[in-house]
Amino acid sequence: MVSRPGLGLVVFHRLFEPAMVNTKLMMKPKDQKGQLSRIYRLCHEYCAQFCVDQKRQGIHHGLLKQRPHWSVLKKEEQFQKIDQGDKVPFDIALPLPAREDGKLESNQGVKLFWEKFRCQECGKCCYTPGAGLYLEKEDFERISDYLGSKKKLKGMCRFDKPLGAWILKQPCPFYDKEGKKCQIYTIRPHTCTKYPLHPPLKEMPYNLAVDAFCPAAREMAKETLGWWIICESNWARILQKGGY
Numbered sequence: 001m002v003s004r005p006g007l008g009l010v011v012f013h014r015l016f017e018p019a020m021v022n023t024k025l026m027m028k029p030k031d032q033k034g035q036l037s038r039i040y041r042l043c044h045e046y047c048a049q050f051c052v053d054q055k056r057q058g059i060h061h062g063l064l065k066q067r068p069h070w071s072v073l074k075k076e077e078q079f080q081k082i083d084q085g086d087k088v089p090f091d092i093a094l095p096l097p098a099r100e101d102g103k104l105e106s107n108q109g110v111k112l113f114w115e116k117f118r119c120q121e122c123g124k125c126c127y128t129p130g131a132g133l134y135l136e137k138e139d140f141e142r143i144s145d146y147l148g149s150k151k152k153l154k155g156m157c158r159f160d161k162p163l164g165a166w167i168l169k170q171p172c173p174f175y176d177k178e179g180k181k182c183q184i185y186t187i188r189p190h191t192c193t194k195y196p197l198h199p200p201l202k203e204m205p206y207n208l209a210v211d212a213f214c215p216a217a218r219e220m221a222k223e224t225l226g227w228w229i230i231c232e233s234n235w236a237r238i239l240q241k242g243g244y
Helices: 029-057 059-066 075-086 107-117 137-146 150-154 188-195 213-224 225-241
Strands: 091-097 156-162 166-168 209-210
Touching: 029 059, 029 091, 029 137, 029 150, 029 225, 059 225, 075 209, 075 213, 091 107, 107 209, 107 213, 137 150, 137 166, 137 188, 150 156, 209 213, 213 225
Parallel strands: none
Antiparallel strands: 091 209, 156 166
16 A cells, blocks of 8 residues: 555553563563564464453453552543644554464454444545555456546556556545445445454564554554553463473
8 A cells, every 4th residue: 555654653561560470571672572582483373263252251350459559540641642643643552462464364454444443434445645546457457447537547646657557646536525335335445344443563573453444444443452461461461380
């Protein structure tokens, strides 16, 4: 997808609180970073389904009653950071496991995301001026067939030579601003079907990420802040077992 530039503000979270883990990481920052990366990977590999089930069951409510947590103590601060997405381009990591390419069984986090996500039908992702929307070959063929003319669709796009693909201009020509709806919804581009999901952040490669520009995505980030305590508990369990 060709979208607004910039990403990378990961919602603040403390990985291992003293009340969770007695083991101290007595190592250099570089080594500690490597260890945390291994813990994230192991958790994603072995705990993804368990983690999603815990969140679907609301286990975090009980955990949050047991000890102070930043999602409660720093709630207002977190909400303010999330709300900056309305003006500043960045992505937010969510406490849900990302899908691994080629592994359908790793789709648990994505499924729970769409169970919880509620589009506000604001149309901001459609009518806001931007760099444009990448059309996959299948998208181009499908939409041009609908229009009855490839030439007509090309007039709505620009050709990106480095990508070798057509980029649908924004604001999207298929968005009905008065009716607040997509005129080609059933055959919309593949990227649109996945929005507001974005590729995982470099800092959190095993977690789903969303575009903070989307109001509904920001609301979901707020609603799921407490889920991080489940992630942290699973990370701590791996650390204590020495499985890294």
